[in-house]
Amino acid sequence: MMISAAIVFLITFAGVYSQTTLTLPPLPYAYNALEPVLSEKLMHLHHDKHFFAYTNKTNMVLRLLCNETKDGDKLKEIGNLPIEIILTRLGELPETYALSLRHNGGGYINHKLFFSLLKAPTATAAENKPTGVFLEALEKSFGSFDKFRELFSAASVNLFGSGWVWLYIDARTKTLVLNFTANQDNPIMFDKNHFVIMGIDLWEHAYYPVYENRRAEYVENFWRLVNWPVVSQRYIESQTKRSDL
Amino acid sequence: MQTIIKLAPRTLVPALSRCSKHTLPDLPYDYNALEPIISGEIMKLHHQKHHATYVNNLNVAEEKYNDAKAKNDLNTMIHLQPAIRFNGGGHLNHSIFWQVLCPKEGGNQPSGALADQIKKDFGSFDKMVTQLSNASVGVQGSGWGWLGFNKQEQRLQVATCSNQDPLQATTGLLPIFGIDVWEHAYYLQYKNVRADYVKAIFQIANWKKADELFQKAK
Numbered sequence: 001m002m003i004s005a006a007i008v009f010l011i012t013f014a015g016v017y018s019q020t021t022l023t024l025p026p027l028p029y030a031y032n033a034l035e036p037v038l039s040e041k042l043m044h045l046h047h048d049k050h051f052f053a054y055t056n057k058t059n060m061v062l063r064l065l066c067n068e069t070k071d072g073d074k075l076k077e078i079g080n081l082p083i084e085i086i087l088t089r090l091g092e093l094p095e096t097y098a099l100s101l102r103h104n105g106g107g108y109i110n111h112k113l114f115f116s117l118l119k120a121p122t123a124t125a126a127e128n129k130p131t132g133v134f135l136e137a138l139e140k141s142f143g144s145f146d147k148f149r150e151l152f153s154a155a156s157v158n159l160f161g162s163g164w165v166w167l168y169i170d171a172r173t174k175t176l177v178l179n180f181t182a183n184q185d186n187p188i189m190f191d192k193n194h195f196v197i198m199g200i201d202l203w204e205h206a207y208y209p210v211y212e213n214r215r216a217e218y219v220e221n222f223w224r225l226v227n228w229p230v231v232s233q234r235y236i237e238s239q240t241k242r243s244d245l
Numbered sequence: 246m247q248t249i250i251k252l253a254p255r256t257l258v259p260a261l262s263r264c265s266k267h268t269l270p271d272l273p274y275d276y277n278a279l280e281p282i283i284s285g286e287i288m289k290l291h292h293q294k295h296h297a298t299y300v301n302n303l304n305v306a307e308e309k310y311n312d313a314k315a316k317n318d319l320n321t322m323i324h325l326q327p328a329i330r331f332n333g334g335g336h337l338n339h340s341i342f343w344q345v346l347c348p349k350e351g352g353n354q355p356s357g358a359l360a361d362q363i364k365k366d367f368g369s370f371d372k373m374v375t376q377l378s379n380a381s382v383g384v385q386g387s388g389w390g391w392l393g394f395n396k397q398e399q400r401l402q403v404a405t406c407s408n409q410d411p412l413q414a415t416t417g418l419l420p421i422f423g424i425d426v427w428e429h430a431y432y433l434q435y436k437n438v439r440a441d442y443v444k445a446i447f448q449i450a451n452w453k454k455a456d457e458l459f460q461k462a463k
Contacts, residue, residue: 161386161408161409161427162428203386204427204428204429205428205432212290213298
């Protein structure tokens with residue numbers, strides 16, 4: 001009994017470390033936990049369909065990459081790295097792999113992060129604020145929390161097409177920066193040392209079932225969902241120079 | 246990735262312009278005429294909200310552009326160009342889209358000159374449909390799939406554009422038939438299964454109109 005359990009444990013452990021199979025993380029809350037801001041139906045679609053599809057497709061591509069015999073073992077080696085590392089090395093991959101991983105792998109890490117940053121909504125946006133070291137950092141970079149929120153919201157409302165708005169620590173300046181990416185791009189694809197603190201999904205699927213075309217309303221209500229302790233923790237980690245993403 | 250240098254809060258609430266140049270065209274059919282392929286709910290939102298917003302925002306951007314031009318304010322003119330491209334493209338694209346769709350007809354295929362050209366350039370109608378479908382489903386993020394006419398080379402081609410980039414301005418091809426693959430075009434009905442929507446849309450393709458566009462393009 002003990003031996004078989006140990007074997008199962010080792011297989012699972014080894015599986016995690018080989019990183020060729022991404023798992024779909026469950027939501028850290030019930031599907032209806034974000035009501036009324038994001039409906040249960042929307043969360044099911046977003047997690048069980050979209051995030052699920054990105055996970056599967058990334059795994060399919062990684063499987064191919066790990067069996068790729070072109071270039072000796074180089075591509076296989078890259079394929080066996082954690083997805084967060086692979087996405088910083090897309091330039092080393094043949095175009096078809098790079099494009100597919102950029103889209104699907106990007107979709108995977110973006111949604112993994114996004115769902116982890118949300119929590120049951122407060123009654124109003126105004127009452128949901130960060131505190132401590134992270135709040136100080138926001139005030140230092142943007143003047144005030146309200147100003148940060150205003151800029152982030154404006155960027156979100158004005159983004160054309162599908163994409164994300166991000167708050168991240170810039171690799172070079174080491175300061176908090178606001179920026180956007182198109183489609184499923186993530187800041188780490190542009191510099192592996194960008195450290196993402198938070199982001200908002202602005203693809204229509206992220207809000208359409210509840211808000212239809214009213215993206216501004218979605219963005220306004222998003223602030224009721226932000227899990228500031230989790231976001232603050234990411235900021236603190238970035239300052240201790242840990243590289244877990 | 247582009248850096249946001251400065252962001253003043255802007256809203257996309259359309260302002261009423263005294264000299265509106267662009268207007269929202271009526272649909273050539275009722276909102277529910279394309280059922281069951283595209284629901285009345287989607288058609289209403291798509292036309293009255295999305296297309297209308299493009300029209301309104303285009304008018305606002307153009308008015309600002311004209312003001313800036315009158316003052317020789319080149320910086321502002323350049324700053325407004327993405328908004329004109331996006332909203333103008335959205336207006337152009339959707340205006341064509343409503344025309345090239347029509348209520349479902351049995352045995353829906355092109356005939357005449359367009360049919361011949363499709364056969365010539367793709368081998369068969371089905372091969373063109375496959376190519377256009379694959380391209381449309383494969384668009385990453387938001388965009389459009391198009392059957393376009395290359396006037397220089399006198400042949401039809403499948404192309405895709407991202408966001409609201411209009412086909413002609415972006416590629417030089419003249420639009421013959423197009424498929425909106427922004428999520429808003431299908432989400433309420435098809436959810437994330439874009440492939441089902443793209444497959445189904447050929448049942449409501451207005452090949453008569455496409456043929457008209459083709460004749461004009463030649």
